[in-house]
Amino acid sequence: MTPPAKTLRQILVKIQENERLRRPSLAVFDLDSTLFDVGPRLEKILMDFADLPESQKKFPDQVPVFKNIKIEKKDWGIKDALIRAGLDGHHPEFQDSVREFWRRTFFSNEYLEYDVPYPGAVEYVKTIADAGAEIAYLTGRDVHRMGPGSKTVLEKWGFPVNDRARLELKPQREIEDAGFKTNWFLNLPQSHYGSIWFFENEPVNINHMIEEAAHMAPPVEIVFFDSTHSRRADPPEDIPRIMHFLLEDDEDN
Numbered sequence: 319m320t321p322p323a324k325t326l327r328q329i330l331v332k333i334q335e336n337e338r339l340r341r342p343s344l345a346v347f348d349l350d351s352t353l354f355d356v357g358p359r360l361e362k363i364l365m366d367f368a369d370l371p372e373s374q375k376k377f378p379d380q381v382p383v384f385k386n387i388k389i390e391k392k393d394w395g396i397k398d399a400l401i402r403a404g405l406d407g408h409h410p411e412f413q414d415s416v417r418e419f420w421r422r423t424f425f426s427n428e429y430l431e432y433d434v435p436y437p438g439a440v441e442y443v444k445t446i447a448d449a450g451a452e453i454a455y456l457t458g459r460d461v462h463r464m465g466p467g468s469k470t471v472l473e474k475w476g477f478p479v480n481d482r483a484r485l486e487l488k489p490q491r492e493i494e495d496a497g498f499k500t501n502w503f504l505n506l507p508q509s510h511y512g513s514i515w516f517f518e519n520e521p522v523n524i525n526h527m528i529e530e531a532a533h534m535a536p537p538v539e540i541v542f543f544d545s546t547h548s549r550r551a552d553p554p555e556d557i558p559r560i561m562h563f564l565l566e567d568d569e570d571n
Contacts, residue, residue, distance in 0.1 A: 322560035323567040325541065330446055330565070332513055337450035341512025345446055346503075349457040349468065351519040352543045353443070353477070354433040357389035359424065360396055362432045367419045377412050380405055392546050396420050425459075425491070427467030431474070436545070438563035440476050443483075445565070453483035456502055456516075458495035458523075460488040496526035503527065509535050517560075519543040521551040528554065 333343045347353050367373055368384035383403050393399055396416070400406040406413070423429050447453050455477075459468055465487050472479050479485065488498050500523075503516070516538050518524050524540055531538060542553045544561050553559070 319559060321567060322562055323565055325558045325560055326442060326563060326565055329515055329541075330449060333446050333449045333451045336512040339512065342510060343446075343451040344454065344506075344511045344514045345443075345451045346454045346456045346514070346516045346538075347443065348499075348518045348520070348523075348543070349455055349459065350433075351545045351547070352517055353435055353439045353455070354471075355436055355545070356424075356433055357391070357393070358434050359429050359432040360389045360393070360399070360420075361387070363420055363423045363429060364396060364399070364416075366423070367416055370419075373415070376415070377409070380409065380412050394546050394548055395424075425463050427464055427470075430464065430467035430471045433471055435475050435477075436543075436562055438565065442563035442565065443477055447478045447483055453478060454486055455484070456486045456499055458488060458498065460491040460493075463491060495520070496523045499523050500527050500530045503531050503534065503538055506534075511536060514538045515541060517541045517543055519545050520547045521553040522548060524553055524557070525551055 329345070333345075336343045350356050364384055364387055368381045374381050383405055387399050387403050389396075389399050397406060400416070405416075443453060455468075455472065457464075457468065459465070465485075468487065469479060469485055472485065477483070486502060488495075499518075503514075506514070514534075514536060516527065518527075518540065519542070521542075524542060527538060527540060540554075540557050542557055542559045544553075544559050547553075
């Protein structure tokens, strides 16, 4: 496997080459679990659930355990953390309450401020933007529930947000992520860009892109961000895989 830093440098070099040839480049980034580690958001949600007087009254045996709960890198949602804490599958009312609180808060503007960029993410996006690439943040978040918060957290961390770095959200929450993202790419002006890259952590979205957008010109070069995903599909073995956005790493030595 090509070291992540080498893959990232190759993309930067291609962007610089396109710029010299006056060919536009487009780099498209998913947000959750691609640019941003959502683990801190999940931990804050669980802590706030535990702090609710109603939770403490209804679930006195479960709530004290929350103080030791940690979200790990490969966790998808809160299920894995609850299982490790021994809190999954034994109390249906508790399960329903904590998952309803998670659904209501995770997909909201309120908790996005707890997301933290992955190592090198801000610097890399800024570097390729400075090299001439257009940037799109293409996310399964929807406008109504998560639009303002998404823009705020991008700006908070210093990601470029301007007329050449745009945020693309679903117009309605009910739209399926894979179809939304693929259709967004298919609606790009054909042959306008010299190169297009798509950084994404969810294999379902990646596989859908590969199946439905194979005829695009230029073809979209997909980079799998290996953090966590829904486990409903496996990522293709023949695409680049990265775990960070650092232009230098130990594998280069």
